[in-house]
Amino acid sequence: MPLDAQTLNSLGLPKPPSETRVVVAMSGGVDSSVVAAMLAEEGYDVVGVTLQLYDHGAALAKKGACCAGIDIHDARRVAEQMGFPHYVLDYENIFRDAVIDEFAESYLGGATPVPCIRCNERVKFKDLLGTAKDLDADCMATGHYIQRMLGDHGAELHSAADANRDQSYFLFSTTPEQLDFLRFPLGHLKSKAETRALAAKYGLSVADKPDSQDICFVPDGNYASVIEKLRPGAAEPGEIVHADGRVLGEHRGVIHYTIGQRRGLGIGGLSEPLYVVKLDVDNKRVVVGPKEMLATRKVPVREINWLGDAPFTSQAEWPLSVKVRSTRPPREAVIRPISETEAEVELIVAEEGVSPGQACVFYDPNGSRIFGGGWIWRGY
Incomplete structure (x- = not known):
């Protein structure tokens, strides 16, 4: 029986779970596995999708990497156990063209790129999201630690409840249109221990699987060796x-x-x-x-994705907090728009080691909302 139009299921949709198709992006790790198992137990029409991003042989040789061969196997096992269909999609060419090649060129140009952001932006939340819609899904769920909340003007992006797991820095380029379709069921959890407890509750074989630490195609964090293979003579x-x-x-x-x-x-x-x-x-x-030469207060940013309610250029200045590296807390700043996609960010207190190629992510200084961000593109 259809739900009343005002009655929403746990994913915010006016349908019974059994009539709500959810594509779950499954990396094979504990986070996305728990999301899939949780939604399947709640009675949703779950479809698991795992992306093969590079050659199986090379992937199997690297332990602890996202989307490696063993991870595809683990995702399939979870799907079989929980009784929902699972598909593996060959995204090698897309991943190479959209992520790896730019990473190499950016690094050769003296920048410090963040390929995980480009992967979310150009692969997972673009091509995979399109595939989810082709499968007639009502939404797509992921294991990211971030929160989607409804505000007066629609869906908003908010930091995860667990600051130690928050992945907002890597998801700033999520657009309002994508946010309408995405769901992040783990964002409200207070710790990774809660996620692992859920995995144990569902009897998942990945309950104790270690987290991936490195960029998936960069073994042991050795960027230079990867660049030398991609661009011989570099x-x-x-x-x-x-x-x-x-x-x-x-x-x-x-x-x-x-x-x-x-x-x-x-x-x-x-x-x-x-x-x-x-x-x-x-x-x-x-x-x-000397160290003092690393300090800077003015940061030029471009390719801005703005998630505020008012247009970005509707104000001369936006008093927000910003992160210039994923491992640093947000710092007080003033953002001055130059165009819809460019701005000068002035830090109230100078930061050290601001590097082209890194992201500059905008935060509400008095709350958890993310207002988007952009890419640092050169130093002054």
């Missing part, structure tokens, strides 16, 4: 130069360095600690200097 040597012009030594390739790096520079014996303050790709130079 690691050309050059000079390590002090900001005052002194040549201090030689490096083995700009791709081995990141802004803010101190260790492993190979220029010992100096009286002051030095940090990488600039990567001069054109001249194959790694520029180093």
